[in-house]
Amino acid sequence: MRRSLTLVIVMLLALSLVLTACGPKAPAEEPTPGEEPAAGEKVLRFHIGAEPPALDQQIATDTYAIMLGNHLYEGLVRVYDGDIQPGMAESWEISEDGLTYTFHLRDAVWNDGEPVTAHDFEYGIKRLLDPATASEYAYQGYYILNGEAYNTGKITDPSQVGVKALDDKTLEIKLENPTGYFLSLTNFISLFPVRQDFVETHGTAYASEADKILYNGPFIMTEWRHEDGLVLEKNDKYWNKDAIKIDRVEIAIVTDSNTAMGMYEAGDLDFVMLPAARVQEFIDNGQAKFYYDGAEFYFQFNVKGKTPETGKFTGNANFRKALGFAIDRQSFVDAVLKNGSDPATRYVLPLLAGVNDTFAEEYPYEFYSKNADVDKAKEYLNKALEEIGATADQIPTFEYLTDDSDTARISAEAIQDMLKRNLGINIEIKQVPFKQRLELMTALDYDIVFAGWGPDYDDPLTYLDLWVIGGGNNDSGWEDQTYTDMINFIRTSPDLKARADKMFEAEKYLLENGPVVPVYFRRRAWIHVDGLTGLVRNFIGADPDFTYADITR
Amino acid sequence: MIRYIIKRFFVSLITVWILATLTFFLVRALPGDPFSSEKITPEIKANMMKYYGLDKPLPVQYVTYMTNLLKGDMGYSLRYKNREVNAIIADAFPASAELGIRSLIFSITVGLILGIIAALNHNKGWDYISMIIAVIGVSVPSFVVGALVQYLFGIHWKILPVAQWKSFAHTIMPTFSLGLGTLALIARLMRTSMLEVVGQDYIKTAKAKGLSPIQVTVKHQIRNAILPVVTVLGPIAAALLTGTFVVEQIFAIPGLGRHYVLSIQNLDYTMVLGLTIFFGAFLVFMNFLVDIAYGFVDPRIRVGK
Numbered sequence: 001m002r003r004s005l006t007l008v009i010v011m012l013l014a015l016s017l018v019l020t021a022c023g024p025k026a027p028a029e030e031p032t033p034g035e036e037p038a039a040g041e042k043v044l045r046f047h048i049g050a051e052p053p054a055l056d057q058q059i060a061t062d063t064y065a066i067m068l069g070n071h072l073y074e075g076l077v078r079v080y081d082g083d084i085q086p087g088m089a090e091s092w093e094i095s096e097d098g099l100t101y102t103f104h105l106r107d108a109v110w111n112d113g114e115p116v117t118a119h120d121f122e123y124g125i126k127r128l129l130d131p132a133t134a135s136e137y138a139y140q141g142y143y144i145l146n147g148e149a150y151n152t153g154k155i156t157d158p159s160q161v162g163v164k165a166l167d168d169k170t171l172e173i174k175l176e177n178p179t180g181y182f183l184s185l186t187n188f189i190s191l192f193p194v195r196q197d198f199v200e201t202h203g204t205a206y207a208s209e210a211d212k213i214l215y216n217g218p219f220i221m222t223e224w225r226h227e228d229g230l231v232l233e234k235n236d237k238y239w240n241k242d243a244i245k246i247d248r249v250e251i252a253i254v255t256d257s258n259t260a261m262g263m264y265e266a267g268d269l270d271f272v273m274l275p276a277a278r279v280q281e282f283i284d285n286g287q288a289k290f291y292y293d294g295a296e297f298y299f300q301f302n303v304k305g306k307t308p309e310t311g312k313f314t315g316n317a318n319f320r321k322a323l324g325f326a327i328d329r330q331s332f333v334d335a336v337l338k339n340g341s342d343p344a345t346r347y348v349l350p351l352l353a354g355v356n357d358t359f360a361e362e363y364p365y366e367f368y369s370k371n372a373d374v375d376k377a378k379e380y381l382n383k384a385l386e387e388i389g390a391t392a393d394q395i396p397t398f399e400y401l402t403d404d405s406d407t408a409r410i411s412a413e414a415i416q417d418m419l420k421r422n423l424g425i426n427i428e429i430k431q432v433p434f435k436q437r438l439e440l441m442t443a444l445d446y447d448i449v450f451a452g453w454g455p456d457y458d459d460p461l462t463y464l465d466l467w468v469i470g471g472g473n474n475d476s477g478w479e480d481q482t483y484t485d486m487i488n489f490i491r492t493s494p495d496l497k498a499r500a501d502k503m504f505e506a507e508k509y510l511l512e513n514g515p516v517v518p519v520y521f522r523r524r525a526w527i528h529v530d531g532l533t534g535l536v537r538n539f540i541g542a543d544p545d546f547t548y549a550d551i552t553r
Numbered sequence: 554m555i556r557y558i559i560k561r562f563f564v565s566l567i568t569v570w571i572l573a574t575l576t577f578f579l580v581r582a583l584p585g586d587p588f589s590s591e592k593i594t595p596e597i598k599a600n601m602m603k604y605y606g607l608d609k610p611l612p613v614q615y616v617t618y619m620t621n622l623l624k625g626d627m628g629y630s631l632r633y634k635n636r637e638v639n640a641i642i643a644d645a646f647p648a649s650a651e652l653g654i655r656s657l658i659f660s661i662t663v664g665l666i667l668g669i670i671a672a673l674n675h676n677k678g679w680d681y682i683s684m685i686i687a688v689i690g691v692s693v694p695s696f697v698v699g700a701l702v703q704y705l706f707g708i709h710w711k712i713l714p715v716a717q718w719k720s721f722a723h724t725i726m727p728t729f730s731l732g733l734g735t736l737a738l739i740a741r742l743m744r745t746s747m748l749e750v751v752g753q754d755y756i757k758t759a760k761a762k763g764l765s766p767i768q769v770t771v772k773h774q775i776r777n778a779i780l781p782v783v784t785v786l787g788p789i790a791a792a793l794l795t796g797t798f799v800v801e802q803i804f805a806i807p808g809l810g811r812h813y814v815l816s817i818q819n820l821d822y823t824m825v826l827g828l829t830i831f832f833g834a835f836l837v838f839m840n841f842l843v844d845i846a847y848g849f850v851d852p853r854i855r856v857g858k
Contacts, residue, residue, distance in 0.1 A: 050815075134605070204629070225807065252716075256803055259802075263715045266711060
């Protein structure tokens with residue numbers, strides 16, 4: 001008996017030794033149950049699905065970092081609910097030709113009290129484009145004169161890049177082409193300012209912990225417990241602090257959507273995304289809210305085909321349209337996705353900006369119908385067979401590439417069934433991990449892939465320019481000079497109306513001839529507690545935006 | 554004893570080295586690369602590969618990695634770009650280890666008691682009750698147990714916090730969910746082992762010597778029956794302490810568990826390697842502890858004397 005006891009003690013001692021040796025930080029042991037926020041303090045609590053991999057302005061790429069960046073930092077302008085508001089820049093002028101932007105900065109400070117200067121912006125943008133930074137989002141600076149050339153090593157002198165601090169308070173940015181949406185782009189995290197001395201002091205550890213970051217936004221981060229949670233507090237030095245009502249933001253990192261839902265129901269969170277299985281329940285009780293998250297999903301065809309045999313079909317525009325009309329988009333979103341998503345009857349996301357209103361308002365269009373149009377599908381298929389010179393029984397089985405998630409599997413099976421039933425076409429589903437799917441797409445090693453795209457900026461071009469000849473993301477083998485010419489016109493035209501007309505023309509041309517068949521625009525369902533107001537859900541950039549939100553309990 | 558420990562140490566070192574080498578080449582054989590994403594351009598990707606030294610020939614990368622590893626440097630994560638693998642593991646391990654130790658203590662204590670009760674009441678009511686608990690524990694996976702207790706105690710009755718890792722109350726449900734399977738395993742093992750021992754000659758001798766039933770059970774039966782349980786404790790402890798994906802995910806615990814899955818999904822080479830080496834070294838170490846522990850439990854296996 002004595003020996004067994006010794007054994008247990010020895011084991012426990014060894015374990016505790018191992019623990020202390022490996023863990024510099026004590027496990028988060030802060031008993032909080034029952035602890036109520038201080039009287040009058042307004043606390044907002046929600047969750048994010050993963051640890052933000054990086055909060056460094058020029059390194060960050062993921063959706064959570066972009067969301068946090070919008071609240072911790074501030075760029076030249078602030079985009080709030082679609083409106084451009086002055087940010088660090090108080091005012092700005094745009095030259096006649098739309099190529100030169102001159103920004104006049106306000107008297108704003110970093111959280112250590114030092115002023116935010118034009119040099120901080122110049123440094124940030126050059127840091128983004130410097131090949132030595134190895135920034136994944138460097139292309140966000142390609143609109144700027146010589147940005148791409150510098151980033152890809154064609155020029156090595158950073159002073160040739162079109163960004164210059166004329167003095168502490170004046171920043172001049174020269175562009176490659178007139179870019180109507182450039183102002184809103186300056187609200188993107190990659191173009192945010194950083195202070196050279198601070199970055200150089202911390203080196204690679206910059207922005208790796210809460211105290212290794214300088215803040216100039218409405219909030220500062222006071223705690224970053226990796227993989228666990230973050231705490232944001234109102235920034236007392238923010239220039240517009242009187243407009244900020246929330247005092248403290250507690251963000252939990254919770255991966256499992258059902259767990260997050262449980263926390264919401266237990267009163268630990270103030271708003272939450274609805275897991276697919278619970279959406280209907282909250283539609284019924286009237287609490288569910290929906291918003292577009294910007295993502296669009298579509299079939300993308302490899303026009304060369306995985307084999308020459310399948311390529312004869314996927315390379316035929318009428319065949320592609322036949323598949324497009326054979327899909328019942330409405331029942332797909334209702335029965336398979338169940339998240340309030342919208343059937344995509346056109347290619348451009350309905351919310352993107354037109355000249356004065358949304359593009360969809362100014363250029364209404366419906367190419368595909370919401371429900372399957374079997375007659376039209378068969379008509380296109382017959383045309384295609386005639387052009388190819390094949391009969392219906394010679395149609396091969398196509399490889400349908402998709403992600404390895406459960407949703408992807410169910411979606412693929414629904415599509416498989418619709419194509420089989422409406423057209424007699426067989427597809428073989430191939431599920432692979434995300435990164436492998438991208439690799440197979442780049443290698444043109446597929447027939448049809450279920451792919452998606454999210455907008456980078458508020459302009460239809462963000463979707464349309466994917467399909468140009470030589471486009472970095474055009475993994476379809478489709479090379480069309482007419483289409484590429486249209487896009488080049490759109491890219492360089494300073495005339496907003498002519499440009500929008502051309503975008504509409506390009507969209508119609510793409511649906512008629514291109515390698516894509518849109519399926520749905522994703523929407524997300526969420527709920528929030530009573531008393532939460534002013535929280536904005538965005539389809540582009542930072543989502544959610546709680547800058548001006550308020551909460552009363 | 555010292556000679557044995559030194560020998561074991563070197564064998565362990567070689568084991569970990571082989572493990573690291575295999576992992577290094579296997580993870581590179583996975584299709585895709587760490588920086589592929591929907592929006593990246595080929596030029597930017599090439600630049601990033603160069604920045605992280607992934608454009609060099611594989612053998613060169615291997616030598617660089619191993620040299621750094623000898624210095625204790627496992628490099629930067631390719632996903633959490635500003636953080637070192639060492640720091641990520643050091644951040645996440647304490648939560649996993651704390652959960653693991655709690656589960657271990659819970660499952661050993663309750664498991665042994667259940668096993669002993671079952672064996673002493675062989676084919677009687679208590680035996681059946683214990684074994685029903687054990688069968689449930691073995692066959693119901695932790696994600697079911699986790700989700701179930703989370704719903705009942707967290708959401709329905711609101712007795713315990715639903716998730717996260719903050720106070721003692723937060724640890725109860727995860728500890729139970731993680732420990733239940735091990736508890737069942739230990740209970741069954743202990744019962745079987747106790748029943749085997751009961752027929753041995755030395756038990757008869759002890760009884761014949763007129764020792765009280767309690768003395769026979771505690772001093773002779775349990776002492777001898779516990780050996781197989783000690784054997785499995787090494788790997789079990791290593792597995793529990795280094796984090797588990799499912800339970801940590803359900804209860805949103807900031808442990809190592811999710812890194813095992815995510816690092817592979819992200820093809821975060823340095824992270825995959827770091828975790829494998831960490832887990833491998835830990836497993837080897839726990840087995841070593843168990844070997845030493847044998848000596849205390851069973852004098853017949855005392856090493857090196």
